Amino acid sequence: MKAVNHILLVEDDCDLAHITEVFLTHAGYTVDVASTCAQAVSLLNQTTYQLVLLDSLLPDGKGNSLCPLIREKDGLCPIIFLSCLDDSESIISALDHGGDDYMVKPFKHVELLARIQANLRKREAYEAHHKQQEKNHLFEFSTFTVDTDLREVRRDGTVVPLSTIEYDLLLYLVRHPDTLLLYDELYENVWNSSSLGDTRTVMVHISSLRKKIGADRTGVIRTVRGAGYVFHDMQNTEGESL
CATH class of the missing domain: 1.10.10.10 (Winged helix-like DNA-binding domain superfamily/Winged helix DNA-binding domain)
Structure with a gap:
């Protein structure tokens, strides 16, 4: 049986976080929620995640400050930024800091799900390819x-x-x-x-x-x-x- 993908959602908007958590849980994912950078750091140090959904602006700092820790824990973990900032500079900065994808709020949850699935497929393909190289x-x-x-x-x-x-x-x-x-x-x-x-x-x-x-x-x-x-x-x- 295939293991359930574990997602970390870092979002300080309680309503959006709850709706997103419920939606992704119904889609078959296990979701942990953090509303601050500090909470996210604590969870990242305790748990291995297959994907991180990251708000760009949090009460105690910027979301991109978490990227080095996420990459240190798992260099292949996809990071999807969720942000109300839609200017090119903010998007480029998020991707330059290690983001794999970027969605502007408000967004449709069906689109978020599609992007999660696409990023996880890329991760799985890379891991399978790397294992094949090891085998060969x-x-x-x-x-x-x-x-x-x-x-x-x-x-x-x-x-x-x-x-x-x-x-x-x-x-x-x-x-x-x-x-x-x-x-x-x-x-x-x-x-x-x-x-x-x-x-x-x-x-x-x-x-x-x-x-x-x-x-x-x-x-x-x-x-x-x-x-x-x-x-x-x-x-x-x-x-x-x-």
């Missing part, structure tokens, strides 16, 4: 491929000479796409020891890795200033079995 032991991206059986990375058909640490670092990145990977997390999982705040070692290896795989030009390894990195490549294609 081959990850293919826009500028390079990773063969986990041979522990080999190729760029334009040529083997890229990587150190053991560089290979392990790249593999950790590609296995956690669209997720904020903190400096400490990378150090502890790749170097297998406590980082003790050593961010420079990670930064130096990332810089070298970017140049070797061509990521310095494509931006597939994105820097999140003061935090860590996100691996993102929209052009990855499904690998064939070896």
Whole structure:
């Protein structure tokens, strides 16, 4: 039996929140409601959500301030902004902060449902594709491929000479796409020891890795200033079995 998708609704309009919760519950979803940023943070730290509906303006802050935490918890979690602001600047800002979709209030709940379903389909397709790549032991991206059986990375058909640490670092990145990977997390999982705040070692290896795989030009390894990195490549294609 397929698991029910769990949705977090962050909305300070009590009437709208109640109507939306009832509508989505009848549609088969489990819905938690938060009316402030603080409540949303508490719920995000306790529960894994498959999708977040996020009001852009809340009593204790802006909704887009929650995007980094949502992405840290689950880099693939779709975020749909619900806002009374319909100007281009507000919409662009919300999407730039990590939103996947944007709906202007008042909206029709049947349209909201359609957008939720569309975003969840994208998530499921991406997850299925990633699992297939793991099964095939081959990850293919826009500028390079990773063969986990041979522990080999190729760029334009040529083997890229990587150190053991560089290979392990790249593999950790590609296995956690669209997720904020903190400096400490990378150090502890790749170097297998406590980082003790050593961010420079990670930064130096990332810089070298970017140049070797061509990521310095494509931006597939994105820097999140003061935090860590996100691996993102929209052009990855499904690998064939070896």
